[in-house]
Amino acid sequence: MKDYKREAWVTGIVFTLLSLTGGFISIFFVLGKDAFFGPAPQFTPHTSIFGLPLHYVLLIMGSWLGATLLGAIWTLVLDGIDKREN
Amino acid sequence: MSGIFIEGIIVSVLVLAISVFFGFWGRKMTRNVSDYFVAGRSIGAVNNGLAMVSLSLSLTTFLGLTALIFHGFYLAIALYAAFTASFIGMLVLAAPYLRRHKSFTTMAFIGERFYSKNLRILAVVIMLIVSILYLIANIKGIGIIFQVLLGLPQVYGILIGGLVVTLYVMVGGMYGVTYSQSFQSVVMLFAIFVPVMIILRALGAAGWWFPPLGYGEMVPAMLAVTPHFFFPFIVHPVWYIAVFLGTFFGIIGLPHFVMRFFTVRDAREARWSAVFCTFLVGFVNTSVYALGFAGVYYVASQGVQVAVADYDKLVFILTDAIAGNAWLAITVGGALAAGISTVAGLLMIMGTGIVHDLYGSLRPNTSPEKLLKMATKVMLVVGVVVTLLSLRPPEFILVTIMWAFGIAGAAFGVPMVLGIWWKRTTKEGAGAGMIVGFLTSFIPYVLIEIVGWEATMISRFLYGPLGWVKVIAFSIPITFIVTIVVSWFTKEPPAEVKATVDMMHGWGDYREERYNGKALPITILILSILCILSIFTLYDIFSVIG
Numbered sequence: 001m002k003d004y005k006r007e008a009w010v011t012g013i014v015f016t017l018l019s020l021t022g023g024f025i026s027i028f029f030v031l032g033k034d035a036f037f038g039p040a041p042q043f044t045p046h047t048s049i050f051g052l053p054l055h056y057v058l059l060i061m062g063s064w065l066g067a068t069l070l071g072a073i074w075t076l077v078l079d080g081i082d083k084r085e086n
Numbered sequence: 087m088s089g090i091f092i093e094g095i096i097v098s099v100l101v102l103a104i105s106v107f108f109g110f111w112g113r114k115m116t117r118n119v120s121d122y123f124v125a126g127r128s129i130g131a132v133n134n135g136l137a138m139v140s141l142s143l144s145l146t147t148f149l150g151l152t153a154l155i156f157h158g159f160y161l162a163i164a165l166y167a168a169f170t171a172s173f174i175g176m177l178v179l180a181a182p183y184l185r186r187h188k189s190f191t192t193m194a195f196i197g198e199r200f201y202s203k204n205l206r207i208l209a210v211v212i213m214l215i216v217s218i219l220y221l222i223a224n225i226k227g228i229g230i231i232f233q234v235l236l237g238l239p240q241v242y243g244i245l246i247g248g249l250v251v252t253l254y255v256m257v258g259g260m261y262g263v264t265y266s267q268s269f270q271s272v273v274m275l276f277a278i279f280v281p282v283m284i285i286l287r288a289l290g291a292a293g294w295w296f297p298p299l300g301y302g303e304m305v306p307a308m309l310a311v312t313p314h315f316f317f318p319f320i321v322h323p324v325w326y327i328a329v330f331l332g333t334f335f336g337i338i339g340l341p342h343f344v345m346r347f348f349t350v351r352d353a354r355e356a357r358w359s360a361v362f363c364t365f366l367v368g369f370v371n372t373s374v375y376a377l378g379f380a381g382v383y384y385v386a387s388q389g390v391q392v393a394v395a396d397y398d399k400l401v402f403i404l405t406d407a408i409a410g411n412a413w414l415a416i417t418v419g420g421a422l423a424a425g426i427s428t429v430a431g432l433l434m435i436m437g438t439g440i441v442h443d444l445y446g447s448l449r450p451n452t453s454p455e456k457l458l459k460m461a462t463k464v465m466l467v468v469g470v471v472v473t474l475l476s477l478r479p480p481e482f483i484l485v486t487i488m489w490a491f492g493i494a495g496a497a498f499g500v501p502m503v504l505g506i507w508w509k510r511t512t513k514e515g516a517g518a519g520m521i522v523g524f525l526t527s528f529i530p531y532v533l534i535e536i537v538g539w540e541a542t543m544i545s546r547f548l549y550g551p552l553g554w555v556k557v558i559a560f561s562i563p564i565t566f567i568v569t570i571v572v573s574w575f576t577k578e579p580p581a582e583v584k585a586t587v588d589m590m591h592g593w594g595d596y597r598e599e600r601y602n603g604k605a606l607p608i609t610i611l612i613l614s615i616l617c618i619l620s621i622f623t624l625y626d627i628f629s630v631i632g
Contacts, residue, residue, distance in 0.1 A: 004600045007591065008507075011178050018178070022171030023330040026164050027323045050293070051302020053316045056160070060298070060375060063167035064368025071174035071364055075357040078182070082354065082592055 003081050014074045021062035021070070029055045089237045093411055097419035098235055101273060102250055105426060108266040131355040133268055135362035138346050140267035142173070142367050143274050144428035145227025147374055148421045150484035152404075153397035155378025156385070158551060159315045163375050164326060165488070165552075168333040170368045175334035176343065177360035182353035183506045183590040190348055191435065192341040192498060193443040196520075199505040200513040201583050203447050205520070210444045212497045212524055213341050214436060219490040219531075220340070221432045221472050226479030227398070228425040231418055234402055244476050251426045252433060252469025256462055266430065270423035271366070277420020278370055282377045284409040289380055298372035301379050308379065311386040315379070321550050324621050328559035331617075335499030335562055336491030341439070342431040344502075353592065380404065398483050433472070437465040480535070488555065489531045496523030496561040504569055509584045509602045515573030523565035530557045547621050559621055563614035570607045 047054040129137070147166075154162035189195040193213055197206025225248050232243025279297065286294035286301060293300030308315055337343050347356045381404050385392055390407075392400065401421070405414045441461045446452060480486045500523055501516040533539045534554055541548035541557075548556050578584075585596045593600065 004591065004593070008601075008606075014178050015175065018171055018175055018334075019330060022175065022334065023164060023168035023326050026318050026326045029318050048302070048305070050299045051305050052299065053305070055318060056163075056316050057299070059164060059167050060372050063171040064298075064364075064372055067171035067174045068361060068365045068368060071177050071361040074174075074178050075361055078357060079354060 003084060007078065007081055010074060010077050014070050017070055018067060021066040023063070025058055025062060026055070091235050091237070091411075091415070091418070093415035094235045094418040097415045098231070098422050101270070101419045101423050102426070104269055105266045105423075106250070106253065108269060129349045129355075130351060131358040131362060134346055134350045134355065134359035135366070136271040137267035138173075138343070138359065138363040139366045139370075140271040140274065140424070140427040141343060141346065141431045142169075142363070143271070143278075143370055143424050144487075145224050145230075145421060145425045146428075146484055146487045147371065148274070148278070148424045149227050149230065149398045149401055150223070150482070150487065151371075151374050152378045152381055152400045153482065154484045155375065156381055156392070156397055156400055159312070159382070160318050161321060161325075161552060162378070162484075164318070165329050165333075166371050166375070168329045169337070170364065170371050172333040172337045173360055173364040173367060176337045177357060177364075179334075179503050180338045180344065180506060181347045181360050182356045184344060184502075185347045185350060185353050185356040186590045186592060187586065190442055191438050192339075192344050192502070193439050196498070196501065196505075196516070197443070197447065199583065199586065200501070200511075200516045201580060202513040202517065205513060205517050206443055206447050208517070208520060209498070210439045212493075212520070213439050215528070216340065216490050216494045216497075217342065217432050217436050218472060218475060219486050219493070220342075221429060221436075222476045222479055223483045223486040223490075224425050224428050224432070225473060225476035227483055228422070228429070229476075229479065230399055230402075231422050231425065234399070234418055240479070241477055244479070245473060247422075247425065248429070248469060248473030248476060251429045252466060252473070256465040256469065267427045270427040273423040274420045275366070275370060277416050277423070278377075279373055281405050281409050281413045281417050282373050282380070284413060285380050285404060286376060288408045289383065297376040298369065301376050304379075304383060307387070308383050312382055315382060321552070322547075322556070324556055324559050324617075325550070325552070327617060327620070328556045331562045332488065332492045332495050332555065332558040335495035335503065337495075337499075338502055339494030339496075339498030339500075340491065341494075341498070342428075342435040345431070345435050345438070377401065377404070384408070433465060433469050436468045436472070437461055440464050440468065485535070488552075489527075489535065492555075492558040492561065493524065493527040493531065495558065496527045496565045500562060500565040501569055504566070504573075506587070506590060507601055508570075508573075508606055509587045509600075510573055510578055510607070511569065512573045512576045512579055514576040515569045515571075518572040519565045519569030522568045523561055526561035526564055527557060530554065556621060559617055563617040566610050566614045570611055574607070 049057040151162065151166055154165070184195060187195055187199070189198060193206055193209040196209045197203060225244050226240070228247030229240035229243035232238065232246055233240050236242065282297045283294050286297055289304065291301045291304050293302060314320075346359075350356045350359060381400050384390065384404060384407070392403065396403070401417060402414060405417045438461070441457055441464050445460065446457060497520050501511070501519050504511040505516065530544055533544060534541055541554035544557075548554050584598075584602075587601050588596050591601065
């Protein structure tokens with residue numbers, strides 16, 4: 001694959017994953033349960049990590065360590081492409 | 087927290103004195119226009135990362151986020167989680183490419199990439215509006231700090247704080263701002279992290295030594311007093327999409343964030359500085375979530391009454407009540423560092439925009455020496471004017487900041503990303519997109535925040551807590567659509583402009599097929615249309631909606 005296409009693909013994949021870690025993940029917990037105009041769904045967190053509800057941990061850790069990791073991977077790939085270009 | 091707070095004044099004077107020292111030190115290193123505006127493009131990854139941390143950890147984080155968590159629970163945290171991840175969004179879509187473009191500012195980039203002096207001037211006007219929104223909120227925070235320190239009304243805090251920050255930006259330029267911000271980052275990290283640990287320990291959290299995850303065992307107690315703290319369901323799913331779009335494109339569009347990448351040595355340093363910054367910002371933000379959790383728990387379990395007007399002071403109230411005076415002094419010093427660093431970055435971009443992009447465009451033959459002399463005077467004028475404008479601040483810090491992100495994302499973020507990744511983006515497309523993006527986000531801001539409309543008066547789909555945020559799920563996609571469609575139907579950019587796109591991506595040669603396909607614009611068009619439709623259709627398929 002040509003390097004500019006690799007750059008575009010890697011960026012596209014990383015950005016898609018980032019959209020999940022950066023906020024879209026909450027949508028999967030909300031979809032079909034929007035409660036503003038109706039009765040609030042029963043909410044008791046069943047699954048927890050370190051005592052915190054699963055969806056909450058996924059949100060705060062994904063947006064922090066998940067995003068940092070994705071950024072580091074993308075940076076390493078782009079560093080490699082830069083070296084080949086030079 | 088009434089009367090003069092001596093310990094707080096000592097710490098704050100120390101923070102201010104060191105910041106001003108860096109300002110004067112930066113002055114010695116400033117020899118030309120490039121030094122003044124972009125620190126001679128000599129800043130390394132760690133230093134730039136720390137300066138970015140300082141910029142991002144404004145009083146929005148220090149005071150505003152805790153207040154918003156107190157008000158919106160999970161929603162506030164979801165909003166800030168998106169903001170944390172958005173630094174990597176800015177990294178992969180824009181940062182290293184902007185560094186290679188060799189512009190001084192976002193406005194210069196827009197003017198050169200879209201080969202239009204008019205667009206550059208339009209960009210300066212939009213930048214000034216967005217920066218003023220961002221500044222006013224932060225200067226309000228500085229007013230709160232001086233209120234705590236001196237027991238004086240906020241208005242004096244705003245005057246004193248605004249003028250002190252103006253002084254060191256004026257004398258030091260970007261060298262001074264960068265090194266001041268790096269110092270302020272270290273102060274802020276300490277001033278947030280340690281008091282949070284003390285507060286969590288006092289409330290009985292066994293994991294107090296690691297605040298980001300250290301309050302898990304308090305969850306049952308929290309759910310007993312505040313059952314909906316972790317409740318994500320109260321908003322439409324599109325709200326989360328709007329938050330994602332607003333933060334990811336807003337951070338690219340906010341010139342004072344992007345400007346940091348013009349100061350680094352090369353694209354590699356730009357990339358690693360963003361990764362380093364995201365790690366630190368995430369660490370601090372997750373600690374502030376813990377602080378917000380502790381604040382909600384403390385107030386709910388102790389039956390403490392906090393007036394709405396005091397929500398932005400919750401950090402100080404909590405630290406004072408639990409950790410004591412000494413830690414309150416450090417927290418106030420950290421908050422002051424957070425406030426002045428962001429205000430400095432904003433003043434810098436506003437001054438640069440006026441001198442370099444506006445005056446420099448209208449009078450292109452002006453010598454660099456004259457621009458440099460003008461820059462110092464303009465910084466002073468801008469600082470004084472904005473300080474005076476801030477004397478009538480908004481009720482909540484974070485709300486104004488969120489609007490700034492939304493407006494910047496639509497008006498700047500979208501054309502910049504397309505300009506980097508799609509050669510076919512034309513000046514007509516970018517111009518139309520900027521105008522549509524600005525109007526579709528700024529008009530709702532004026533109607534809701536200035537005229538005083540309820541969001542649902544604009545559209546019934548803007549219902550719910552922070553429902554106006556959904557404006558962004560319309561303004562950013564419509565900007566993408568307008569920019570792409572108009573670009574397609576207008577004459578393609580000149581060859582030398584298309585060559586700069588290859589250059590931004592690091593290529594030494596030019597090839598027409600790079601970044602010029604149809605897949606990207608078509609994919610963006612489809613996603614944009616789906617996003618806009620989801621605002622309306624998802625609303626209707628929910629059976630619970632009356």
